Amino acid sequence: MKKLIAVVLLIIFLFACGDTNEPADEVKSNDTETTEASIKPILPATRYDGKKFTIAYLYWALYNDNILAENETGDTTNDAVYKRQLAVEEETGIKLDMIDLGGISDTYIKVKASVMAGDDEYQLVLTHCVGSVVEMVMDKLICSWLEVPNVDLAKPYWKQNANKTFSIAGVQLYAVSDLIRSDPNALLFNKELITDYGLPNPYDLVNDGKWTWDKLIEISGVVSVDLNGDGIMDTNDRYGYAGNLGWEMGSIPYSCNQFIIEVKPEGPEFICNTEKMVSIIDKMYDLLYVGDRAYTWPYSRAFDPNVGGTPPVDFGGGHALFFQLPLTSIVNFRATEVDFGILPFPKYDEKQEKYLSLDWCGLMCVPVTANVEMVGHVTELLSYYSVIYTVPAYYDTLLTSKISRDNESQAMLNIIYDNLVYDYALNFYGNSSNVFYSIVNLLTAKSRDFTSYYVKNYEKDHKHYQDIYEAILDYNN
Numbered sequence: 291m292k293k294l295i296a297v298v299l300l301i302i303f304l305f306a307c308g309d310t311n312e313p314a315d316e317v318k319s320n321d322t323e324t325t326e327a328s329i330k331p332i333l334p335a336t337r338y339d340g341k342k343f344t345i346a347y348l349y350w351a352l353y354n355d356n357i358l359a360e361n362e363t364g365d366t367t368n369d370a371v372y373k374r375q376l377a378v379e380e381e382t383g384i385k386l387d388m389i390d391l392g393g394i395s396d397t398y399i400k401v402k403a404s405v406m407a408g409d410d411e412y413q414l415v416l417t418h419c420v421g422s423v424v425e426m427v428m429d430k431l432i433c434s435w436l437e438v439p440n441v442d443l444a445k446p447y448w449k450q451n452a453n454k455t456f457s458i459a460g461v462q463l464y465a466v467s468d469l470i471r472s473d474p475n476a477l478l479f480n481k482e483l484i485t486d487y488g489l490p491n492p493y494d495l496v497n498d499g500k501w502t503w504d505k506l507i508e509i510s511g512v513v514s515v516d517l518n519g520d521g522i523m524d525t526n527d528r529y530g531y532a533g534n535l536g537w538e539m540g541s542i543p544y545s546c547n548q549f550i551i552e553v554k555p556e557g558p559e560f561i562c563n564t565e566k567m568v569s570i571i572d573k574m575y576d577l578l579y580v581g582d583r584a585y586t587w588p589y590s591r592a593f594d595p596n597v598g599g600t601p602p603v604d605f606g607g608g609h610a611l612f613f614q615l616p617l618t619s620i621v622n623f624r625a626t627e628v629d630f631g632i633l634p635f636p637k638y639d640e641k642q643e644k645y646l647s648l649d650w651c652g653l654m655c656v657p658v659t660a661n662v663e664m665v666g667h668v669t670e671l672l673s674y675y676s677v678i679y680t681v682p683a684y685y686d687t688l689l690t691s692k693i694s695r696d697n698e699s700q701a702m703l704n705i706i707y708d709n710l711v712y713d714y715a716l717n718f719y720g721n722s723s724n725v726f727y728s729i730v731n732l733l734t735a736k737s738r739d740f741t742s743y744y745v746k747n748y749e750k751d752h753k754h755y756q757d758i759y760e761a762i763l764d765y766n767n
Contacts, residue, residue, distance in 0.1 A: 326678060329447070331670045333440055336663075337383035343668050345388045346412040348397050351596040352471050352618060352652055353416055356680070358388050370683030374675040382668055394421030398431075405431045405659050413660045414669055416470060417653045424720035427463055428761050432655040433662065435462045440666030447673040452649070455712040458553055461765045464653040464717065467673035468681050471618060474647035474706050475541045477633040478605060478613040478623065483513050492633050493698045496645070496705065503546070503573050503636045506531065506612065510583040513611045525602045525609070529585040531577060532603040533614025536589030537650070539574070539730045540716070544648040546570050546638035550715035550726050551755060558714055558755040560725060560748065568740050570638065571729055575738050585610070588734070595622035605630075616650065617706065620688065632699045634706045649710040653717065718758045725751045 347353045359372035375386055389412070391400050397417050402425075404411040415432070417423055426432050435441060436457070443453050443465065452466035466472075479492050489509050495501040510530020517527045533539075543550065543562065548570060550562045578584045585603050592599045596619045605613040606626035612633075620632070634645040656665050688703060715726045724731060724747040732743055 329445060329674065329677065331440075331442055331445060331674055333667055333670060336667060338664060339383055341384050341664070342387050343384040343413050343664065344411065345386070345414045345416065346391050346397075346401070347388060347416040348394060348418050348421070348652065349390050349392060350394075350418065350652065352473055356471055357416070357469075358386055366683045366687055367680070370679040374672065374679045377675045377679070378668060378671045381671060384664070384668055386668075391415075394418045396422075398422035398425040398429075401426060401431050401657055402429060405657055408659060410659050410661060412657055413665050415655050415657060417464075417655060419473070419650045419652055419717060420719045420721065423464070423653060423717055424758055426655065427718075427758060430761075430765070431657060432463050433658045433660075434460075434765060435465045435656070436460065438656055438662045438666040438669075440663060441670050445670075445674070447677045449649070449710065449712075451710060452712045455553075455714055455717070456653075458759065458762050459555075459766065461762050463762065463765070464655050466649070466651060466653060466712075467669070468676035469669070469672045470652055470654065471684065472707060472710055473616055473618050473650040474710060475538050475614065475635060475650070476617045476620075476647070476702075476706055477635065478615065478620070478630045479633055480605070480608065480611050480613075481629045481631055483608070483611045487512055489513075493631065493702070496633060496702065499637075499640055501633065501636045501645070502639055502642075503542075503570075503577070504639070506636050507573065507577045507583065510577065510611060511581055514582045517609075523582045523585075525585070525604075527582075528609050529583065529603065529611070531584040531612045531614070532601075532605065532610035533584075533586055534589050534593065534601075535578075535586035535734055536730060537727075538589075538614055538616065539733060540727060541635060541648040541650075542574060542729055543567065543570055544646055544711055544713065545635035547642055547644075547646055548638070549711075549713050551713060553714050553759070557759045558752075560744075560752065562725065562728070563741075563744050563748075566638070567728075568738075571732055571740050572738055574729065574733055575736075578733060579736060595619050631696060632702045634702060634709075644709050645705050646709050646711050647706050648716065649712055650716070714755070718755060720754065720758070722754045723747075723751045 345357055347357055355368065356371060358375055359368050362369045362372050379386055391397050397415065401412065401415055435443065447468040449466040453462065456462045456464045484491065489512060492501065495505060512530065513528060514530050515528050516523055548562060548566050550560065551558045552561045578586055587593055587602050591597050593601050595601065603609050606623065606628050608628055634647060637645055656662060715723065719726050725744060728740060728743055732738065732740060
C-alpha cells in the first residue's frame with residue numbers, strides 16, 4: 291500500500307506537469323519502478339454491446355458526485371470520475387448508469403424487492419458501513435466475491451485489510467476497493483495556537499512516534515481558556531479538543547490498536563474486555579471531563595457539515611486547538627482563515643508501532659440475480675481506473691491550497707490512508723451492539739465503568755454476532 295500511495299502521489303505530480311487529459315505512462319518511486327500496466331488486470335476481451343450496468347448506491351456524502359459524472363466541468367474530482375467512466379465504457383462496451391436507492395434502510399428494502407422479483411436490476415450495490423449490511427446477509431440477497439469471475443482481490447486497488455475482515459470460511463460477501471472513498475477520522479490542529487503557546491510541533495510528534503493520547507491530553511490542557519471572562523465555559527470560549535461525541539469516538543480504540551472482535555473458526559470472539567480498553571476509556575474520560583480541556587456534542591445533522599450543518603465550536607474562529615472530524619468532511623473547511631494542519635488520531639503509547647485509522651467507508655456487494663461475469667469484469671476495471679484517475683484527483687484536492695496548507699499534510703495523509711483497518715464488530719453492528727459502541731455510550735453517560743457495562747451487554751451482543759457468522763457459514767450449503 292505504501293508503494294501504491296507513492297505511485298498515486300507521483301501520478302498527481304505528472305498530471306500537474308503534463309497533459310492532464312491522459313494518465314501518466316510510467317511512474318518511478320525511488321528504486322521502485324511501477325507502470326500502469328503492472329497493476330492493470332488481465333481480463334477477457336468481452337464486449338457487452340451497449341448493455342446497461344447499473345450501480346445502486348445509498349444517498350450519502352461518500353458516494354454523491356463520486357461514482358459517475360455526466361460530463362467534464364473543470365472540477366478536478368468530477369473530471370476524474372468522468373474519465374474513469376469513459377475508460378471503462380470504451381473498454382467493455384457497457385453503458386454505466388446509477389440509481390439512488392434513498393436512505394440507509396432503503397438499500398436492503400429495494401435490493402430485496404429486486405432479488406425476490408428475479409430482476410437483474412442492479413449489478414453492483416454500494417451500501418452504508420452499517421445500514422442494511424446485516425439484513426442482506428441474513429436474507430441471502432448477495433453473493434460471495436470469491437465466486438465472482440474476473441475479480442482479483444489481491445490487486446492493490448482492493449483493500450487488503452478489508453478482505454481479511456470480510457473473508458470468513460471461504461465466503462466474502464462484502465469488499466472495498468478504490469472505487470469508493472475511504473472515511474477515516476482525523477484531527478485538524480491550529481498552527482497559530484501551537485506557535486503562540488510554544489507547544490511541540492504535532493508533525494514532529496507524529497514522525498518521532500510520540501503522538502499519543504497522553505500527549506494530546508497534556509497539550510490540550512494548556513490552551514483552554516474562558517475567552518470572554520464570564521466565568522462560564524461554553525461555545526464562546528476556547529478548548530484544547532473539540533468534536534462530536536458520537537460515532538466518531540468509536541474510532542478511538544482502534545487508533546490504540548484495540549479491536550473489538552476477532553473472528554475465529556468457532557465464531558466471532560470479543561477481544562476488548564481488557565485492561566487496555568479500561569485504560570483507553572479512562573484516558574478519554576480525563577480528556578473530556580477533567581478540567582476544561584474539551585468540548586463535545588452529540589451527533590446531530592444540525593452539527594454535521596457534510597449535510598449542511600454547523601459544528602457548535604468554531605474551529606476557524608480559533609476556538610479549538612484540535613478538532614476531530616471525518617477526513618471526508620475536510621472540504622467544508624477550505625474557506626477557514628486559520629492556518630491548520632492534518633493529523634492522524636494518536637496512538638495508545640509510544641510502544642505502539644503504527645497510527646491506525648478505522649475506515650467507516652461503505653461496502654460493495656453483488657446481488658445474487660446479477661450477471662456475475664459482467665459484474666466482475668466491469669467492477670475490476672472501475673477499481674483499477676480509480677487508481678489511475680479518481681484517487682490522484684482526491685489526493686490532489688486534499689493536498690492543494692484548496693484545503694491543506696503545508697507539505698507535511700502529504701505525509702500525514704499517507705500515514706492515515708496507509709493504515710486503514712476494519713472490524714467485523716463495526717460492519718455487522720446492525721444497530722444492535724452496545725459493546726461496539728461502549729466508548730461512546732460510557733462517555734456520553736460520563737461513566738468509566740467499562741467492566742460492568744461489558745458484562746451487562748456481552749450475552750446479547752455475542753449472540754447477535756454469532757447469528758450473523760452462522761448465516762455466513764450457511765452460504766457454503
